[in-house]
Amino acid sequence: xxxxxxxxxxxxxxxxxxxxxxxxxxxxxxxxxxxxxxxxxxxxxxxxxxxxxxxxxxxxxxxxxxxxxxxxxxxxxxxxxxxxxxxxxxxxxxxxxxxxxxxxxxxxxxxxxxxxxxxxxxxxxxxxxxxxxxxxxxxxxxxxxxxxxxxxxxxxxxxxxxxxxxxxxxxxxxxxxxxxxxxxxxxxxxxxxxxxxxxxxxxxxxxxxxxxxxxxxxxxxxxxxxxxxxxxxxxxxxxxxxxxxxxxxxxxxxxxxxxxxxxxxxxxxxxxxxxxxxxxxxxxxxxxxxxxxxxxxxxxxxxxxxxxxxxxxxxxxxxxxxxxxxxxxx
Amino acid sequence: xxxxxxxxxxxxxxxxxxxxxxxxxxxxxxxxxxxxxxxxxxxxxxxxxxxxxxxxxxxxxxxxxxxxxxxxxxxxxxxxxxxxxxxxxxxxxxxxxxxxxxxxxxxxxxxxxxxxxxxxxxxxxxxxxxxxxxxxxxxxxxxxxxxxxxxxxxxxxxxxxxxxxxxxxxxxxxxxxxxxxxxxxxxxxxxxxxxxxxxxxxxxxxxxxxxxxxxxxxxxxxxxxxxxxxxxxxxxxxxxxxxxxxxxxxxxxxxxxxxxxxxxxxxxxxxxxxxxxxxxxxxxxxxxxxxxxxxxxxxxxxxxxxxxxxxxxxxxxxxxxxxxxxxxxx
DNA sequence: GGTCATCATGTAATCGTTTACATGGCCGAA
DNA sequence: TTCGGCCATGTAAACGATTACATGATGACC
Numbered sequence: 001x002x003x004x005x006x007x008x009x010x011x012x013x014x015x016x017x018x019x020x021x022x023x024x025x026x027x028x029x030x031x032x033x034x035x036x037x038x039x040x041x042x043x044x045x046x047x048x049x050x051x052x053x054x055x056x057x058x059x060x061x062x063x064x065x066x067x068x069x070x071x072x073x074x075x076x077x078x079x080x081x082x083x084x085x086x087x088x089x090x091x092x093x094x095x096x097x098x099x100x101x102x103x104x105x106x107x108x109x110x111x112x113x114x115x116x117x118x119x120x121x122x123x124x125x126x127x128x129x130x131x132x133x134x135x136x137x138x139x140x141x142x143x144x145x146x147x148x149x150x151x152x153x154x155x156x157x158x159x160x161x162x163x164x165x166x167x168x169x170x171x172x173x174x175x176x177x178x179x180x181x182x183x184x185x186x187x188x189x190x191x192x193x194x195x196x197x198x199x200x201x202x203x204x205x206x207x208x209x210x211x212x213x214x215x216x217x218x219x220x221x222x223x224x225x226x227x228x229x230x231x232x233x234x235x236x237x238x239x240x241x242x243x244x245x246x247x248x249x250x251x252x253x254x255x256x257x258x259x260x261x262x263x264x265x266x267x268x269x270x271x272x273x274x275x276x277x278x279x280x281x282x283x284x285x286x287x288x289x290x291x292x293x294x295x296x297x298x299x300x301x302x303x304x305x306x307x308x309x310x311x312x313x314x315x316x317x318x319x320x321x322x323x324x325x326x327x328x329x330x
Numbered sequence: 331x332x333x334x335x336x337x338x339x340x341x342x343x344x345x346x347x348x349x350x351x352x353x354x355x356x357x358x359x360x361x362x363x364x365x366x367x368x369x370x371x372x373x374x375x376x377x378x379x380x381x382x383x384x385x386x387x388x389x390x391x392x393x394x395x396x397x398x399x400x401x402x403x404x405x406x407x408x409x410x411x412x413x414x415x416x417x418x419x420x421x422x423x424x425x426x427x428x429x430x431x432x433x434x435x436x437x438x439x440x441x442x443x444x445x446x447x448x449x450x451x452x453x454x455x456x457x458x459x460x461x462x463x464x465x466x467x468x469x470x471x472x473x474x475x476x477x478x479x480x481x482x483x484x485x486x487x488x489x490x491x492x493x494x495x496x497x498x499x500x501x502x503x504x505x506x507x508x509x510x511x512x513x514x515x516x517x518x519x520x521x522x523x524x525x526x527x528x529x530x531x532x533x534x535x536x537x538x539x540x541x542x543x544x545x546x547x548x549x550x551x552x553x554x555x556x557x558x559x560x561x562x563x564x565x566x567x568x569x570x571x572x573x574x575x576x577x578x579x580x581x582x583x584x585x586x587x588x589x590x591x592x593x594x595x596x597x598x599x600x601x602x603x604x605x606x607x608x609x610x611x612x613x614x615x616x617x618x619x620x621x622x623x624x625x626x627x628x629x630x631x632x633x634x635x636x637x638x639x640x641x642x643x644x645x646x647x648x649x650x651x652x653x654x655x656x657x658x659x660x
Numbered sequence: 661g662g663t664c665a666t667c668a669t670g671t672a673a674t675c676g677t678t679t680a681c682a683t684g685g686c687c688g689a690a
Numbered sequence: 691t692t693c694g695g696c697c698a699t700g701t702a703a704a705c706g707a708t709t710a711c712a713t714g715a716t717g718a719c720c
Contacts, residue, residue, distance in 0.1 A: 004442065004465065006675095006676060006677085007676065007677065007678095008676080016699075016700085017699065017700045017701075018676090018677080018678090018700095019678080019679075019699070019700060019701080019702095020698085020699060020700075022677070022678060022679085023678090023679090023698095023699090026678085030697090030698080030699095031698070031699080032697090032698060032699090035698080035699080047463070049439050049442035049443050050439075050443060050676090050677075051387070051443065051444045051675085051676055051677070052383075052443045052444055052445050052677095053382075053383050053384075053386035053387040053392070053444045053445075053675080053676080053677090054383075054387050054444075054675070054676035054677035054678085054705090055676080055677055055678070056383035056677090056705095057381070057383040057384050057387050057675090057676085057677075057678095057705050057706065057707085058676080058677045058678045058679080058704075058705050059677080059678060059679090059705085060705070062383070072402075072408045072411055072412065072427075073405070073408035073409060073412065073603070074408075075403070075405050078402045078403035079403060081402055081429075082402065082403065082429070082432070085429060085432040086432070089432060094436065095428070095432075096426050096427070096428075097402075097426070097427040097428070098425070098426075098427070099411075099412070099415060102412070102415040102416070102419060102425075106424065109379050109380075112334065112379035113379050113380060113381065113382045114381045114382055114383045114384075114706095115382050115383075133377070135334070218603070218604075218607050222607075247604070247607055248607055250609070251607040251608070251609060251611075254609050273403070273548070274548075274577070274604050277548050277552075277577055277578055277581040278581070278608070278609070279580070279581060279584050279608070279609045281581075336705095336706060336707085337706065337707060337708095338706080338707095346669075346670085347669065347670045347671075348670095348706090348707080348708090349669070349670060349671080349672095349708080349709075350668085350669060350670075352707070352708060352709080353668095353669085353708090353709090356708085360667090360668080360669095361668070361669080362667090362668060362669090365668080365669080380706090380707075381705085381706055381707065382707090383705080383706080383707085384675090384705070384706035384707035384708085385706080385707050385708070386675095386707090387674095387675045387676065387677085387705090387706085387707075387708095388674070388675050388706080388707050388708045388709080389675085389707080389708060389709090390675070444676095
């Protein structure tokens with residue numbers, strides 16, 4: 001109980017071989033009931049814990065999956081991770097969470113180093129070659145890579161922004177701006193495209209001043225508010241590529257003396273926890289984050305444990321609009 | 331390059347022994363420059379990646395530390411984790427993040443299973459016996475356990491709440507309520523004590539209706555708002571045990587037609603990212619989260635790599651008050 | 661020139677499991 | 691009774707690295 005007990009210690013105490021101890025613990029049906037009890041008693045008495053390095057080495061699997069998040073500080077991801085953990089837990093797998101922003105140099109050792117059997121990748125900015133080199137199953141969540149044939153779970157971002165634009169148009173807004181995400185990001189591109197499509201569909205025109213730069217963060221939303229406020233004939237409605245930037249935008253408008261939704265209607269994208277409690281509560285496109293995590297984890301677990309081949313396409317889960325207080329009739 | 335290459339493959343390609351390969355990679359100074367180059371070329375050619383299960387097993391260390399967080403969805407923790415990762419990265423250690431809420435049953439196998447060499451524990455509600463059984467160095471962050479002699483890093487919660495109460499008192503508030511945290515939590519207790527102390531010091535009395543129940547969450551803050559609004563002669567200032575509950579409180583007040591800070595002044599605790607962007611921006615007690623993470627990680631790394639003994643007391647880092655728009659003169 | 665330290669490298673034991681294969685006991689069928 | 695099959699268990703060979711110890715070369719010093 002004091003120092004680390006090994007399986008041989010348990011075997012000695014129980015009066016059986018190490019093989020029997022191993023089987024009693026991982027395949028209880030394969031040993032006699034009496035022996036099993038003896039082993040379990042010995043385990044309790046010695047305080048034995050399996051050494052997972054040894055186990056992983058011998059069995060050539062880690063019984064763990066890794067969730068690779070672009071930025072842990074972004075609250076959007078936590079709900080996804082929570083449901084991944086539920087699924088993995090039920091399957092007897094451990095979840096390791098890493099931040100790809102920090103793991104930079106270590107990134108290319110990921111699968112091959114044997115620390116995890118599969119990866120849930122929430123970062124679409126990684127090099128496709130690096131990912132291909134991991135050598136373990138990978139499922140993308142929300143974002144995706146340019147590489148074709150990679151399994152993934154996410155929403156239809158074009159359609160999502162369409163809901164937002166449609167909502168503002170229905171409220172009588174004619175000049176609708178778009179506060180975008182970081183250039184080069186697949187979500188930014190898709191949502192930007194959704195804006196263009198939806199404006200055309202609604203018969204509205206996009207003026208140069210209707211495109212506001214951002215990068216999903218609150219700070220970028222605040223900066224965009226200054227640009228917007230300084231523009232003549234500025235838009236009366238703003239669709240944002242993320243909730244955080246929407247909140248930053250509204251917040252900075254407030255400091256400039258402009259009220260939402262009286263002076264400007266704002267729609268977000270994501271539906272993070274804070275949006276419902278903001279003043280005003282944010283109208284936004286709700287993403288089913290729990291479903292993303294659950295479904296992605298289920299795909300990975302099925303591939304790992306039952307050999308079910310991973311799909312070669314993204315699974316699309318629909319988003320829907322949540323109308324709250326940040327949008328009003330023009 | 332295709333299938334997994336082992337160290338023996340690299341050795342063969344480079345024309346040296348496995349021992350030399352191992353040394354060339356982990357102790358570059360101990361091999362000749364020419365040999366080192368040969369090995370590195372062979373590594374590149376074979377696509378070799380060290381198998382960490384084998385390495386961990388043989389060297390009896392995991393080169394990893396675990397951060398155990400009570401709830402990943404709480405944005406308070408992300409900044410702490412980020413600075414932990416910086417320190418660990420510089421020391422060549424991997425950071426594994428786990429949610430103690432989910433890991434429940436697996437919790438007791440933590441250190442002993444050899445997956446990590448040390449633990450940063452952000453959850454003060456764990457059983458002290460379980461923690462003692464881990465058998466690896468543990469440093470508490472923010473919260474702490476009842477067990478004495480355990481190293482930790484955090485702030486003086488009593489003093490922190492004192493700043494908040496003092497601020498409201500200085501603004502002329504005489505009836506100051508306290509929106510507490512979950513019962514039994516060490517932070518709740520300390521902050522509750524800070525409220526009692528500070529009220530006494532300011533010569534103010536605490537009436538029964540000045541104690542509002544909460545659990546750090548936005549929802550609990552919202553519920554407390556109803557209680558507060560329904561109370562006759564309710565307090566004019568509210569000190570909250572967390573930012574989230576403060577934001578929930580203000581948000582719900584707004585829905586009830588009561589404005590902050592005109593109808594009530596509110597102070598939070600934590601200074602999470604959203605607080606600065608709330609409307610109104612939240613006056614709150616700022617916790618140096620980056621410093622918490624950095625200092626705790628440094629203690630652990632020093633203990634792990636240089637054998638520096640861990641302190642037997644908590645390291646206190648001062649908090650300070652950030653005055654924003656949610657408090658006003660009575 | 662002999663001795664010894666130093667250095668680069670090789671040989672092989674070792675870390676703690678899992679698991680393929682072997683063994684022996686027991687039981688039912690022929 | 692004999693044989694085959696099944697079951698519970700034991701024996702020992704992996705898994706893939708690190709590292710204590712051994713070896714041989716080199717060069718400094720007296």
